[in-house]
Each structure stands twice: as structure tokens, then as C-alpha cells.
Amino acid sequence: MSLRFYNTMTRSLEEFKPIKPDEVRMYTCGPTVYAPAHVGNYRAYMFEDILRRYLIYKGYRVTQVMNLTDIDDKTIRDSNAKGITLNEHTQPIKDMFFEDIDRLNIQRAEYYPAATEHIGEMVAMVEKLLERGHAYRSGDSIYYKISSFPNYGSLSHMKIEDLMAGARIDSDEYEKETASDFALWKGWTEKDGAVFWETSLGKGRPGWHIECSAMSMKYLGEQFDIHTGGVDNIFPHHENEIAQSEGVTGDKFVNYWLHNAHLILDSKKMAKSEGNFITVKELTEQGHDPLAIRFVLLSTHYRQQLNFTMDGLGAAKAAITRLRDFKSNVESASGSGDGIAVNEAIEKAVRGFEEGLDNDLNISPSVAAVFDFVRDINSIIADNGLSASEKESVLENLKKFDSVLGVIFVDESGLDAEIEEMIQKRLNARKNKDFQTADEIRDALLSKGIILEDTPTGTKWKRKIS
Numbered sequence: 001m002s003l004r005f006y007n008t009m010t011r012s013l014e015e016f017k018p019i020k021p022d023e024v025r026m027y028t029c030g031p032t033v034y035a036p037a038h039v040g041n042y043r044a045y046m047f048e049d050i051l052r053r054y055l056i057y058k059g060y061r062v063t064q065v066m067n068l069t070d071i072d073d074k075t076i077r078d079s080n081a082k083g084i085t086l087n088e089h090t091q092p093i094k095d096m097f098f099e100d101i102d103r104l105n106i107q108r109a110e111y112y113p114a115a116t117e118h119i120g121e122m123v124a125m126v127e128k129l130l131e132r133g134h135a136y137r138s139g140d141s142i143y144y145k146i147s148s149f150p151n152y153g154s155l156s157h158m159k160i161e162d163l164m165a166g167a168r169i170d171s172d173e174y175e176k177e178t179a180s181d182f183a184l185w186k187g188w189t190e191k192d193g194a195v196f197w198e199t200s201l202g203k204g205r206p207g208w209h210i211e212c213s214a215m216s217m218k219y220l221g222e223q224f225d226i227h228t229g230g231v232d233n234i235f236p237h238h239e240n241e242i243a244q245s246e247g248v249t250g251d252k253f254v255n256y257w258l259h260n261a262h263l264i265l266d267s268k269k270m271a272k273s274e275g276n277f278i279t280v281k282e283l284t285e286q287g288h289d290p291l292a293i294r295f296v297l298l299s300t301h302y303r304q305q306l307n308f309t310m311d312g313l314g315a316a317k318a319a320i321t322r323l324r325d326f327k328s329n330v331e332s333a334s335g336s337g338d339g340i341a342v343n344e345a346i347e348k349a350v351r352g353f354e355e356g357l358d359n360d361l362n363i364s365p366s367v368a369a370v371f372d373f374v375r376d377i378n379s380i381i382a383d384n385g386l387s388a389s390e391k392e393s394v395l396e397n398l399k400k401f402d403s404v405l406g407v408i409f410v411d412e413s414g415l416d417a418e419i420e421e422m423i424q425k426r427l428n429a430r431k432n433k434d435f436q437t438a439d440e441i442r443d444a445l446l447s448k449g450i451i452l453e454d455t456p457t458g459t460k461w462k463r464k465i466s
């Protein structure tokens, strides 16, 4: 079966066809680092992790970019309120983000560009938009002229005549009702304090939306396959990204737009602004297994609202314990086995697992298929045990399922084993004088935050402190 995604742009399920046959380039809107990310934010990052892992499962090479929004209205507001620099405020929040990502066993993206390190690219884009008649200056700021872009509103399905033609909005976030020309470059005002850049556009700072256009195109090219975010990003953020990017290139920006529904707590969207939020760190400190949090976040289809409860967390813990017990049961099984039944159970499980995820990442049937597999194999073990080769193929398939689920074969030593394996592959490549592969492995490890050091006594590795 082919892989299908629900595309917000067309409001329909579409077969997935990447631009290059075996490579997927995707941009996933990342955290605004004004306050630590909460469990609701991780619903978005978990959906993106499942998307990434399943694309890899299907054999694609994935290049994922997740930005860090470290300059916007909120980061400036909060750093100024605390009387510290922007960087002093955002750096510890970035560090916490990477700690949470590791706790939740979310695979690292290939790139985590920070907005403050890409001001030059943003300025260049704004200059092009000015040249092409999509932007204009008003006072010290520069705005996008939405009436210059006939497709404005296509993602959020708004009619252009509903928009407030000619009105301008300065804030990064606003509602559909106030759709109007938005700020690309914000001229310095006193409330920005020491946060500004002196550029060809004048003294000021970028608007939020241009950040993602500039960083996605820098790392993924002018056109790429998938762009994701929570549903709250559809308008204005992603609508504005399209207007900016296509305004510059005159060509299609993104082929598939995927958006996750919200995580709800006490019948409201979990949000920093609502105050109804809890962090992964807090839950972990209360004794919850971070991989149980992972399982809660991944086991509801990404387009359905997810109601976060402690009962749900308890059930997730029980589910992953069952999966891990199964792994131990298989590992310690012996006997003559029953080749046909084992093969049938594997085939059925693989089919069920892939059917679910192929269908717009509908994970519930996939998880159900894994639990059926557990039941089927456990009963075979109880009757006949498993032969050595059956054991191997059961474990191999369980590993394959877990390459997406990420809750069974992981503990610190498990992650380390994966790194050691890659180091070994690199050494082998070097022995064979295949320096290109060796360098690719080194780069892949670096993108996971692992730094290699070749010493006379062998290759050592350490984690990069971000």
C-alpha cells in the first residue's frame, strides 16, 4: 500500500510522492524559546518524530529542519522583564528542550537553526520582497502587502475579500478576523531595549513569520516536500510563510502541509498563556517514565485531539511494560518452535502495522497489530517455544516496529549501543578507504549531537553541549 497524507492545503488524503524519489525534505516548526516547552508542544514534536521515523522505516532518507525561535515578541518581552540579555534568557530554555527531546527518545533533526543566527538570510528575503512589490515600508518597519499575493488565504481557506485590505498588524500572533498586512521587519522601538540589528533595512528585528521562510529555504531549498506544525500555526504563521516564500521565488513552496490537533488538559488546549501546562521534566520528577509520556503522545492519531490524563499515563506505562516483558520472554525462549505459525504471525503483524501508518499515520491499528503479535507469539512460546532462527526473526521484526514506536529497545545503554555501531561502521569504511561513507557517518553522528575524536587508542565520542 502506498503512503498517504492528509494535506491541509487541499483538505484531502493524497498519495505521498517526494520531489526526489528516495529523499524527503521536511520543515517542522520548532519551539519559541521564551518559556520551557510543555507536554502539549511535545505532542507536535512527537507527531513529527513518528512521521520522520516512519519515512525512514519506508526507506527514505530524511532531512528534517526544526527551527528555534529565539527572537520574537515574547522572547524580547520576557528577557527585558527579567533584565537579562536575549541570549541569557533563551539559552537555558534551548538546553531544556534538548534534554526533553532525549528523555522522550525523539530522534534529532538534521538541523536546528536558531533565528538569531540567520538575520542576514531574512534581510535578503525582505529586500527581494520589496523589489518584487510584495512589501512596503511604513515608518521604520516593513510590511507584507497581502493584496499583492492573489493566493493569500489558500491554506487556511479564507477569502481574500474577507481580509482587511491596507490595515497593518505589528504583533507576531493574531486572529483570522484581523488578517491584514503583517510585519516582515520591525523598526526598533524602546520596548525592544538592546535587542536590534543594524542592517540594510535599518535598525530593528525580523517578524516571526519571515524567520521560518528564510531558514527552511536555506536548508531545504526553494521547494520541499513536507511542512508541519500544530493547527494553530495554519493561520497566520504558515499562510504568511507561503506568501513570503512564493513571493520571493514565484514558485510553489511546499507540497504537503500536515498539522496536528491539540493536546487538551482540563478541556482546554494546553498552553503557556492559559497556565494549564505541565512539563516533561515535572512529570519525570514525579516519577513518571518519560517513555510512558512518549507512548501517550504517539498513540492517538495526530489529527485527533488528545486528552491528557494521569490515567492515560498509567495505561501507557502498562502498555510499554507489556512490550518490554514480551521482548524478554522472546529472548529467553527456547524449544523446537513452529515455523509456519511464527511466519504467519509476523506477516500479519507487518501488514497491520504498515496499513495503519500508511493511512495518514493512523497509528492505532498499527499499535493494535503489535499487541496482537505479542499475544500470538506468546501463545506459540507457551505451546512449542521458539527455535533460534524464529527467535531471531521475531526480535528483528519487533525491532523494526520499535524503530517507529521507540519504547522497547531503548534505555541509555541502548542509545549508546547504536552510536557504537555507527562508529564501528565508520571504522570499517575507513579501513576500506571509503572516506566518503566515513565522513557521512561522522556528519550523521554530529547532527545527533555526538562528537567523535580519533585518538591513538581508538575512536572516542562525547555528547555536544548545546
Ligand code: AMP
Binding pocket: 029, 030, 031, 032, 033, 040, 041, 042, 043, 044, 228, 229, 230, 231, 232, 233, 260, 261, 262, 263, 264, 269, 270, 271
Ligand atoms: P510554540 O512554542 O508556541 O511556537 O509552539 C511550538 C509548536 O507546538 C507549534 O507547532 C504549536 O502548534 C504546537 N503546540 C502548542 N501547544 C500545543 C498543544 N496544546 N497541543 C499540540 N500542539 C501544540
Ligand code: ZN
Binding pocket: 029, 030, 212, 237
Ligand atoms: Zn515556523
